[in-house]
Amino acid sequence: MGTSDCGHICGESSPGVGEAGRTGEWRTSRPVVDNRKCTPARKGVPMCFLCWLYCPEAVIAKTVPPRVDMEYCKGCGICAEVCPSHAIDMVEEAGFVP
Amino acid sequence: MSPTTAVNLNEKEYLLPGNRLCPGCAVTLAYRHILKALDGQAIVTVPASCLTVLHGMYPTTSVTVPCVNTPFASTAASAAGLVAGLRALGRRGLTVVAVAGDGGTHDIGIQALSGAAERQEDFIYICYDNEGYMNTGNQRSGSTPLGAVSGTTPVIGKRQHQKDIVAIMEAHGLPYVATANASYPLDLYDKVKKAMSISGTRFIHVYTPCPPGWGFPFSDTIKIGETAVQTGWNVLFEIENGAFHLTAGSQAVARKGHLRPVNEFLSLQARFGHLDGKNIQELQRWVTARWQHLIERAQMTQGSKLPATARTMPPKCAEQP
Amino acid sequence: MLDGNAAAAEAAKLCRVQVIAAYPITPQSPVTEILSEFVEKGDLNAEYVTVESEHSALAVCCSASMVGARTFTASSSHGLAYMHEMLHWVAGTRLPVVLACVNRAIGAPWNVLNDQQDSISQRDTGWIQIYARNNQEILDSVVQAYKIAEMVYLPVMVCYDGYVLSHTEMPVDTPSQAVVDRFLPPYKPHTVLDPGNPKNYNLVTLANPRVNAEGVLCHGYMELRYLLQEALQNSAQAIASVGAEFRELFGRDYTGLLWQDRLGEAEVAIVAMGSLAMEARVAADSLRRSGLKVGVLGLRVFRPFPKSEVAQAVGHCRLVMVFDRDISYGSEGAISLEIKSALYRRRAAPVVRNFIVGLGGRDVKAREMTEAVTKSLASLKKGTPDSGHPEWICEI
Numbered sequence: 001m002g003t004s005d006c007g008h009i010c011g012e013s014s015p016g017v018g019e020a021g022r023t024g025e026w027r028t029s030r031p032v033v034d035n036r037k038c039t040p041a042r043k044g045v046p047m048c049f050l051c052w053l054y055c056p057e058a059v060i061a062k063t064v065p066p067r068v069d070m071e072y073c074k075g076c077g078i079c080a081e082v083c084p085s086h087a088i089d090m091v092e093e094a095g096f097v098p
Numbered sequence: 099m100s101p102t103t104a105v106n107l108n109e110k111e112y113l114l115p116g117n118r119l120c121p122g123c124a125v126t127l128a129y130r131h132i133l134k135a136l137d138g139q140a141i142v143t144v145p146a147s148c149l150t151v152l153h154g155m156y157p158t159t160s161v162t163v164p165c166v167n168t169p170f171a172s173t174a175a176s177a178a179g180l181v182a183g184l185r186a187l188g189r190r191g192l193t194v195v196a197v198a199g200d201g202g203t204h205d206i207g208i209q210a211l212s213g214a215a216e217r218q219e220d221f222i223y224i225c226y227d228n229e230g231y232m233n234t235g236n237q238r239s240g241s242t243p244l245g246a247v248s249g250t251t252p253v254i255g256k257r258q259h260q261k262d263i264v265a266i267m268e269a270h271g272l273p274y275v276a277t278a279n280a281s282y283p284l285d286l287y288d289k290v291k292k293a294m295s296i297s298g299t300r301f302i303h304v305y306t307p308c309p310p311g312w313g314f315p316f317s318d319t320i321k322i323g324e325t326a327v328q329t330g331w332n333v334l335f336e337i338e339n340g341a342f343h344l345t346a347g348s349q350a351v352a353r354k355g356h357l358r359p360v361n362e363f364l365s366l367q368a369r370f371g372h373l374d375g376k377n378i379q380e381l382q383r384w385v386t387a388r389w390q391h392l393i394e395r396a397q398m399t400q401g402s403k404l405p406a407t408a409r410t411m412p413p414k415c416a417e418q419p
Numbered sequence: 420m421l422d423g424n425a426a427a428a429e430a431a432k433l434c435r436v437q438v439i440a441a442y443p444i445t446p447q448s449p450v451t452e453i454l455s456e457f458v459e460k461g462d463l464n465a466e467y468v469t470v471e472s473e474h475s476a477l478a479v480c481c482s483a484s485m486v487g488a489r490t491f492t493a494s495s496s497h498g499l500a501y502m503h504e505m506l507h508w509v510a511g512t513r514l515p516v517v518l519a520c521v522n523r524a525i526g527a528p529w530n531v532l533n534d535q536q537d538s539i540s541q542r543d544t545g546w547i548q549i550y551a552r553n554n555q556e557i558l559d560s561v562v563q564a565y566k567i568a569e570m571v572y573l574p575v576m577v578c579y580d581g582y583v584l585s586h587t588e589m590p591v592d593t594p595s596q597a598v599v600d601r602f603l604p605p606y607k608p609h610t611v612l613d614p615g616n617p618k619n620y621n622l623v624t625l626a627n628p629r630v631n632a633e634g635v636l637c638h639g640y641m642e643l644r645y646l647l648q649e650a651l652q653n654s655a656q657a658i659a660s661v662g663a664e665f666r667e668l669f670g671r672d673y674t675g676l677l678w679q680d681r682l683g684e685a686e687v688a689i690v691a692m693g694s695l696a697m698e699a700r701v702a703a704d705s706l707r708r709s710g711l712k713v714g715v716l717g718l719r720v721f722r723p724f725p726k727s728e729v730a731q732a733v734g735h736c737r738l739v740m741v742f743d744r745d746i747s748y749g750s751e752g753a754i755s756l757e758i759k760s761a762l763y764r765r766r767a768a769p770v771v772r773n774f775i776v777g778l779g780g781r782d783v784k785a786r787e788m789t790e791a792v793t794k795s796l797a798s799l800k801k802g803t804p805d806s807g808h809p810e811w812i813c814e815i
Contacts, residue, residue: 002636003628003636003638003639003642005635005636006157006628006635006637006638006642008157008637008638008643009513009572009609009643009646009650010511010512010513010609010620010621010643011156011157011511011512011620011621011622011624011643012156012157012610012611012618012619012620013153013154013156013158013159013618013619013620013622013631014157014158014618014619014631014632014633015159015160015161015162015617015619015632016114016154016159016160016631016632017114017116017160017632018114018115018116019114019116019117019118019154019155019158019159019160020118020154020160021116022116023115023116023117026121027121046105048104048105049104049105052104053104053107053283053284054127054283054320055127056119056121056122056123056126056127056319057113057115057117057126058111058113058114058115058130059115062109069115071115071116072116074121074122075121076121076122076316076317076319077122077315077316077317078122078127078316078317078319078320080317081317081318081320081321082320090317138614139614141486141612141614143482150622150623151623153619153622154619154622155622155623155624155625155629156622156623156624156625156629156637157629157631157635157637157638158629158631158632159618159619159622161617161619162617163614163617164611164612164613164614164617164618164619165617165618165619165620166485166612166620166621167619167620167621167622168478168481168482168508168621169478169504169505169508171474172474172475172478174475175440175470175474175475175476175478175479175482176478176479176481176482177482178440178468178470178475178479179438179440179478179479179480179481179482179483179484179485180482180483180486180612182438182440182466182479182483182488183438183466183482183483183484183485183486183487183488183490184486185466186438186465186466186483187437187486187487187488189486192614209471209472209475210472210474210475210478212471213470213471213472213475216471217468217469219468
């Protein structure tokens with residue numbers, strides 16, 4: 001196949017999701033949101049969103065309730081640490097079906 | 099104008115998921131919000147650094163903002179070139195933003211930065227400071243603190259205090275100099291937004307704790323950054339045309355009237371694991387002295403807005419272990 | 420009457436350069452001064468960035484060129500050395516930056532006078548290198564440099580001897596702005612810095628090609644570098660065609676990559692580059708008067724090195740005398756190495772003798788060149804074996 005389809009004459013990169021692959025494969029534990037504790041989930045209105053704010057990877061959607069993109073979540077656990085309602089638990093990845 | 103909150107903050111992301119940086123990286127978090135503030139109307143230039151890795155490897159990048167990668171020493175010159183090129187072509191409305199680490203700012207990049215600042219080049223220079231050359235595995239930089247263990251200070255630890263890059267940049271007479279911290283993303287966002295409305299060379303120092311480099315769990319990044327502010331290790335302020343204001347967490351500390359002992363920050367990190375009492379005492383002295391100085395500056399601007407206790411009560415010092 | 424620096428500056432002005440970033444260094448400083456005067460007086464509408472170092476000068480030109488501006492810089496000696504990594508970077512990004520190199524010796528120890536070690540030391544960086552013999556060629560080469568550079572997306576270094584040319588006034592025909600405008604169309608960048616179509620330039624590459632987000636297998640580092648070499652090899656054609664166009668509009672012929680003087684029937688060829696090629700013609704004339712069939716090969720384009728043209732021009736000679744105002748330490752003169760490489764496949768290749776001359780501004784007289792020819796011919800006759808090392812002519 002070769003690289004003859006590539007028209008670049010210098011190192012020009014284009015945006016793409018998953019540049020480092022499926023970074024969800026990195027994690028050893030994943031965030032699980034308890035909608036009974038999560039404030040926007042409980043009240044049904046947009047509020048708090050600190051998990052969304054502090055997620056370095058931008059893999060939490062600013063929805064009600066907030067949703068984590070498991071394809072790319074690296075499992076850092078920051079969301080669980082910052083949630084003021086302690087609504088997020090970091091659960092061992094081994095317990096989940098791939 | 100209503101304050102920026104997590105709720106009203108713009109949802110649009112310029113950072114795509116699945117990038118190459120460590121879990122819990124404060125640089126990723128800071129950059130995510132810097133790009134939000136720039137809101138697409140920018141060209142970024144970046145030297146060799148962790149950010150280069152975040153940007154990804156050819157032919158794919160994990161950001162949706164035009165970017166020029168440049169050799170290590172030349173960040174500010176590259177930014178000056180973008181400004182000159184845009185002006186020559188009559189392209190208006192774009193902000194040029196240089197984003198470099200402490201290595202690329204305090205050390206190898208300082209000449210180009212100082213030159214550009216002296217010429218008052220019209221761009222924003224953001225230094226993200228993880229206190230070492232972290233991209234290459236944590237070798238000491240001019241920003242590595244006294245006593246910290248690193249790849250190149252592996253046994254004795256660094257023997258000098260870190261370079262005060264903010265004071266150096268302030269000495270260039272810039273219209274806007276500010277410090278920020280990834281643990282205070284709204285404050286960072288606001289500062290970038292403010293900087294965008296100002297002409298000339300604008301300098302923002304962003305404190306970005308590094309889990310693998312400093313030796314703490316990557317879930318604790320936000321806590322580490324907050325502890326840095328609460329102990330006075332990192333002070334959040336902005337200087338607009340010479341007028342000094344404390345902001346965000348540092349404003350809260352000033353109102354509280356005292357600093358938490360610096361050892362509460364140091365003890366959370368493996369890089370300080372071997373510090374002896376003398377080092378800790380020296381670090382406390384240094385942090386306290388700087389805080390005193392900054393409080394006095396804040397009083398000159400903010401005066402009565404600070405509580406009386408901030409003016410008269412000295413910060414609580416660490417007990418010797 | 421213009422000196423070499425004024426000719427270079429005038430050419431940059433005529434080419435309507437848009438961003439200039441240059442740091443002063445002897446003997447280039449007048450270029451920076453003349454250009455800043457053009458800009459401040461309004462004769463040239465350009466952004467002039469008074470950078471704090473040469474490394475920054477080329478970094479400014481690099482990013483400005485990526486935005487789409489036509490850029491210019493100039494340097495010499497240590498300044499050129501200081502921007503070494505940026506020379507690689509600009510070539511690797513395929514940017515049509517034009518740099519005037521005022522040839523000066525490199526320390527240690529300090530020397531501000533002429534030799535060609537500075538630009539020769541940068542021959543591996545991927546820049547086109549053109550050497551001027553006189554001030555007219557300086558002006559003409561800078562003007563052509565932009566057209567060549569912007570056609571093939573390669574940076575061009577126009578080199579001229581410090582003091583010998585830079586500070587010596589000569590008659591120079593300065594073309595009109597209108598003619599240069601006809602010759603040189605606006606620059607069309609291949610780089611895109613547009614928030615509406617965000618691209619990220621010069622990220623880390625791996626050894627092997629990688630697939631991009633659209634599923635296209637993109638070049639690896641080696642492929643991109645292959646394209647750089649290919650572009651340099653092919654640029655010889657562009658240089659010639661631009662030279663022909665230049666002749667049509669300006670009346671001076673630059674179609675050849677070499678200056679050839681009576682090489683057709685020559686038994687001995689003298690090879691030199693830059694102003695030394697003019698001195699070589701004086702030496703050749705003197706030798707011809709004593710009956711020797713001598714020709715002169717003035718190298719104009721050093722990169723891409725015109726191997727086949729050189730082989731064609733001097734391959735039939737008995738003796739090729741290469742005078743290098745430089746040396747690749749540990750080996751021999753860089754020009755000599757190139758000439759030998761060009762002659763490699765010739766069946767009956769001439770003897771090539773290398774002479775190191777004129778380092779650090781040591782004057783090179785035609786008489787010394789003629790003596791060198793005579794001595795070499797004598798030793799050839801005697802059958803004295805070649806030492807394998809270059810000879811040095813240090814006479815004062």
